Amino acid sequence: MHEFALTQNLLELALKNADSKKILRVNLWIGAFSDEREELIRFSWKDLAKGSLGEGAELHFEHLPVEIKCLDCTGTFHLEEEASLCRFCCGEKAQSLQGEDIGLESIEVQ
Numbered sequence: 001m002h003e004f005a006l007t008q009n010l011l012e013l014a015l016k017n018a019d020s021k022k023i024l025r026v027n028l029w030i031g032a033f034s035d036e037r038e039e040l041i042r043f044s045w046k047d048l049a050k051g052s053l054g055e056g057a058e059l060h061f062e063h064l065p066v067e068i069k070c071l072d073c074t075g076t077f078h079l080e081e082e083a084s085l086c087r088f089c090c091g092e093k094a095q096s097l098q099g100e101d102i103g104l105e106s107i108e109v110q
Contacts, residue, residue, distance in 0.1 A: 009045035031099035066099030
């Protein structure tokens, strides 16, 4: 389960940044094209955080759109499901800049 290892890394990072304080809330960002699933991360967090300062922390996910850079005109835009061409030049060559990952944005501690 990929989410288990990912959640373990997120928990370790949050605990390190909590400076030995109880973690109340963990704010995460997740891209629209991310393979990770919120429910599996929540389940893994609950299991991994038992007995730590992260136990009982609320996980909040901010969903980020997919940001694309056109390789023809270098314009950047957010990908919409119905559009597959650059909205500036109608180019078809593109590179994803954002929207496939997950990360820790911030934590709230007691």
